[in-house]
Amino acid sequence: MGNDLGNFSTGITYKNILELTPGEKELVRSWRNSEHVRFNMLEQGIIPLKQHLRWLEKLGDEQSSQIVRVAYSSDEPFGLITLKDIDRHSSRSDWGMYIGEKDYLGRGLARPMLYDLLVWGFEEERLERLYTSVLSLNTRALGLYLDAGFHIEGRFERHILSGSGEMADLYWIAMFRDIWNKRKSLLAGAISRVRS
Numbered sequence: 001m002g003n004d005l006g007n008f009s010t011g012i013t014y015k016n017i018l019e020l021t022p023g024e025k026e027l028v029r030s031w032r033n034s035e036h037v038r039f040n041m042l043e044q045g046i047i048p049l050k051q052h053l054r055w056l057e058k059l060g061d062e063q064s065s066q067i068v069r070v071a072y073s074s075d076e077p078f079g080l081i082t083l084k085d086i087d088r089h090s091s092r093s094d095w096g097m098y099i100g101e102k103d104y105l106g107r108g109l110a111r112p113m114l115y116d117l118l119v120w121g122f123e124e125e126r127l128e129r130l131y132t133s134v135l136s137l138n139t140r141a142l143g144l145y146l147d148a149g150f151h152i153e154g155r156f157e158r159h160i161l162s163g164s165g166e167m168a169d170l171y172w173i174a175m176f177r178d179i180w181n182k183r184k185s186l187l188a189g190a191i192s193r194v195r196s
Contacts, residue, residue: 011112020077027077
């Protein structure tokens with residue numbers, strides 16, 4: 001297969017959050033406030049409507065360093081991927097993703113979402129480095145990211161008081177574009193095997 005994947009598609013479609021209806025934008029806030037999402041975030045508090053609207057307004061600013069894409073399966077929104085703190089000078093970005101709709105958990109969508117996010121960051125945006133942080137309690141996500149080719153750059157021990165009342169370590173992970181170029185066909189193959 002090599003690195004030329006031709007028309008490989010994960011089957012997930014995306015819309016910029018700024019193009020969504022007010023109801024869909026509010027759906028994103030409800031996802032972020034749900035326990036299964038917020039308890040895996042650095043900031044675990046409930047997001048009030050005013051704060052959500054300010055965030056959306058900031059995303060629409062020309063100087064914004066964040067882009068958010070909402071994920072759809074069969075025209076139903078279920079999650080999102082984001083590039084944030086985009087630094088064009090140093091060619092890097094923090095990133096995030098989550099499945100907001102509980103009914104969509106366990107359907108094998110996280111790996112294709114991650115693949116789409118990596119294509120977006122490394123190939124569409126031409127970034128050299130993607131990085132993020134992951135709570136130690138989020139073992140499934142950490143395993144997925146490491147399997148995809150991310151590496152651990154550091155760990156803050158007992159850094160976050162989780163929603164369950166436990167002190168969680170925070171791992172910092174990263175991937176570079178040259179690693180992506182070596183790994184993308186493997187990740188695409190893993191997605192194809194799951195879907196067949």
